[in-house]
Structures are given as structure tokens and as C-alpha cells.
Amino acid sequence: MNSFVFNPSSFDAAIVDLDGTLVDTLGDFAVALNRMLVDLALPAIDARQIETMVGKGSEHLILSVLHHVRPVDAAPLTQADALYARAWSRYQHHYLAVNGQYAAVYPGVHDGLQALRAAGLHLACLTNKPIGFARPLLASKGLDGFFTQVFGGDSFERKKPDPLPLHKTCEALGTAPARTLMIGDSSNDARAARAAGCPVLLVSYGYNHGEPVHGVDADGVVDSLAEIAASR
Numbered sequence: 001m002n003s004f005v006f007n008p009s010s011f012d013a014a015i016v017d018l019d020g021t022l023v024d025t026l027g028d029f030a031v032a033l034n035r036m037l038v039d040l041a042l043p044a045i046d047a048r049q050i051e052t053m054v055g056k057g058s059e060h061l062i063l064s065v066l067h068h069v070r071p072v073d074a075a076p077l078t079q080a081d082a083l084y085a086r087a088w089s090r091y092q093h094h095y096l097a098v099n100g101q102y103a104a105v106y107p108g109v110h111d112g113l114q115a116l117r118a119a120g121l122h123l124a125c126l127t128n129k130p131i132g133f134a135r136p137l138l139a140s141k142g143l144d145g146f147f148t149q150v151f152g153g154d155s156f157e158r159k160k161p162d163p164l165p166l167h168k169t170c171e172a173l174g175t176a177p178a179r180t181l182m183i184g185d186s187s188n189d190a191r192a193a194r195a196a197g198c199p200v201l202l203v204s205y206g207y208n209h210g211e212p213v214h215g216v217d218a219d220g221v222v223d224s225l226a227e228i229a230a231s232r
């Protein structure tokens with residue numbers, strides 16, 4: 001389905017993804033990761049390559065980047081390896097230093113969030129980004145005031161696409177999954193929503209691991225969150 005008509009009476013709340021949905025953070029990722037690679041004396045990586053790795057949490061992102069820049073015959077890395085531990089430490093240092101500086105709120109985000117709030121929906125932000133990165137980013141972009149709850153990839157035992165974060169977020173909002181709209185940019189968000197029993201709306205401009213979002217099982221796809229305001 002490529003169109004979406006927002007019917008406020010169908011929902012009590014909305015859960016909104018962050019990277020690729022609210023904020024284009026690819027610039028932050030590229031700067032922090034390449035500074036990390038300099039510290040590790042490893043080759044740089046292009047932002048276009050990073051884009052396909054975003055969305056499954058920082059741990060997956062770092063492992064993917066290290067795998068990409070190391071020799072093809074290098075042994076696979078895990079989170080137990082010393083190189084990963086050094087990379088994670090340097091990445092945290094650099095990401096916190098640049099968080100939001102090379103990122104931009106997507107057009108239509110403010111209008112879309114305002115429309116959801118005006119319709120009486122409770123809003124939560126649920127991201128696979130660590131909560132220590134997510135909260136400052138939302139604040140720096142003036143988006144934190146829209147959300148009554150914010151959860152990161154380290155807030156629960158498992159990350160999206162597992163349904164657990166959505167179930168826990170619905171509990172925190174006090175809403176039933178069937179009446180809680182998931183808004184995201186990727187198959188991670190859609191798979192988590194389907195498994196949790198939440199309807200799901202995707203944006204067409206996000207990352208989605210480098211794959212076309214229109215091929216993902218969702219209830220609708222919009223080119224801008226402002227379409228929510230326009231469809232009321």
C-alpha cells in the first residue's frame with residue numbers, strides 16, 4: 001500500500017522511530033565512525049556504505065563497519081573481541097561529541113508530530129540507538145517535547161525487529177498494540193510492528209538497509225510525515 005489516510009479514531013498512541021524517520025543522522029554516523037577508524041589506524045568508510053548498515057543498533061553498526069574496512073580474509077569479529085571493545089569506546093567518545101551537529105530533522109516532521117498530538121495521541125520515540133545518544137539528539141533538534149516516553153536500543157533486553165520493545169512501549173503508554181501506530185523507515189520497524197500486533201506506517205525517505213521501502217509489508221508509505229496532517 002502506497003497511500004495512507006490518518007483516522008484519529010483508530011489510534012490511542014503512536015510509536016515513532018528516530019534515525020531515518022525523524023532525523024537524518026547519516027552525517028553524524030559518518031563523522032563519528034571515521035574518527036573511530038582513524039583512532040584504530042583503519043581505512044575510512046564512505047557515508048553511502050554506512051547508510052546500508054544503519055538501523056540494527058550501534059553494536060551491529062560497528063561490527064559491520066569493522067568487517068567492511070578489514071581485509072577480506074580477516075577472521076570474523078564478535079563483541080567479545082578486543083578490537084570491537086576499542087572501537088566501541090572510541091565510537092561512543094566521538095558520537096557524543098558530534099551528536100546532532102551533522103544531522104537534520106526531515107521536512108514535515110514537526111507538522112506530522114503536531115498533527116498526531118492534536119489528534120490526542122500519546123507519543124513515544126522508540127529507537128535502536130542507545131538511549132544516551134537518543135535523548136540528547138531529540139533535545140538538540142527540539143523534538144523531545146513531543147514525546148511522553150523515549151526508549152533506546154539498550155532500554156530492553158532485545159531490539160527491533162523483536163516485538164519486545166514495542167510491547168514494553170505500549171505498556172508504558174498504557175495502550176493496546178492494535179491501537180498503537182508504529183511509524184518507521186525500515187523493515188526492522190515493520191517486522192517488529194507486525195509481530196507486536198501494531199499497525200505500521202513507513203516513510204519513503206529513510207535508510208531501510210539500502211532496500212526500497214515500498215517492498216516492505218506495511219499499512220502505508222508516506223513521503224513526509226506532513227501527509228498525516230494533510231490526511232486528517
